[in-house]
Amino acid sequence: MRETEPIKESLKSLPKYSLSKEQRLTILFKLQENRPNKEKNFKPAVTFVSLLVILFILVFSQFRGKLIQELAMNKESSEMESSMVNMEETFLDKEYAEKGRFFTLPDTKQEVFGIEGKVGILNVFDHFVAEDARRVAKLMILFWGNPEELAGKDYKIEAANNNKSVMLSEGVLLMGLNDDDAHVLTEFTPFPDEGLWQLSFYVDGQLFDEFSLEVLPPFPKTENYILEKSPKEMEILKETDMTIESLGKNKKKIDVQLLGEDGKIVSEHTFVQEAEHIDGLSNSPVYIYAGKLSFPEKGYWMLKIDGEKTQRFEN
Numbered sequence: 001m002r003e004t005e006p007i008k009e010s011l012k013s014l015p016k017y018s019l020s021k022e023q024r025l026t027i028l029f030k031l032q033e034n035r036p037n038k039e040k041n042f043k044p045a046v047t048f049v050s051l052l053v054i055l056f057i058l059v060f061s062q063f064r065g066k067l068i069q070e071l072a073m074n075k076e077s078s079e080m081e082s083s084m085v086n087m088e089e090t091f092l093d094k095e096y097a098e099k100g101r102f103f104t105l106p107d108t109k110q111e112v113f114g115i116e117g118k119v120g121i122l123n124v125f126d127h128f129v130a131e132d133a134r135r136v137a138k139l140m141i142l143f144w145g146n147p148e149e150l151a152g153k154d155y156k157i158e159a160a161n162n163n164k165s166v167m168l169s170e171g172v173l174l175m176g177l178n179d180d181d182a183h184v185l186t187e188f189t190p191f192p193d194e195g196l197w198q199l200s201f202y203v204d205g206q207l208f209d210e211f212s213l214e215v216l217p218p219f220p221k222t223e224n225y226i227l228e229k230s231p232k233e234m235e236i237l238k239e240t241d242m243t244i245e246s247l248g249k250n251k252k253k254i255d256v257q258l259l260g261e262d263g264k265i266v267s268e269h270t271f272v273q274e275a276e277h278i279d280g281l282s283n284s285p286v287y288i289y290a291g292k293l294s295f296p297e298k299g300y301w302m303l304k305i306d307g308e309k310t311q312r313f314e315n
Helices: 005-013 021-033 044-092
Strands: 101-104 111-115 119-122 139-143 154-160 165-172 182-186 195-203 206-216 225-227 240-246 253-259 265-278 285-293 300-305
Touching (some): 240 265, 253 285
Antiparallel strands (some): 154 195, 195 206, 253 265, 253 300
């Protein structure tokens, strides 16, 4: 009996997940079956070793199964983590074409943005702004290369970022005007989002060239008013001429308040109506108010225009 006591104690101390109830009973049954008596002269040492072997096999099989399962789970988890990292790196490390640059045409001294000697957009505004149709309403696109391979050919201009692709313009190229070899006067589809966009220019279905540019956040606006200049284009501590457009408010003047991120008034201004025109799409009158605005520092702000608040924006 004394020889089997250590085994019984081992069974009691085993973790619950190591052996099932049936396996524990099997070992106990073997203990009872192999108990030495007066009529049989079994060697206690042999019995003890046999039972230890049985116990070792059962425990090892349980441990091995659990180990294999954990290794498989760890491998799967590692593979999933590695896959997610690779996807994230692909997303974050998307390669854009080189950024466009400003350059000046030698003949007309006009400023163009793009790739010098290849393709460019005649500069009217310094930046494109997301959701804005005004700055993309009338654009001159210039191409340089072989005039015979450009003029009269189909073109298209696409824009893409990490999430979206937009057809900006398509049509037929015309003969060059000055030092360019072909050009087109066109209108772009507004950029739907702020951020870095890659513009790709195609002629007769073949990629001609491409460059990237930064699109600013949408203009601050309220229900009835919208700014015509981006706060990101304004210098700090410098009063800047600003116009505000309204589709429905016909007033001689409007009050404009600059609010800090906490909602407190930072400065107050008066904008005076200086023009009126008819919107080409809605055929409704548009009223233009002019005034001055400045920001004391970089940060987050709101505007209260004629009692209406804009969303929070960054300058």
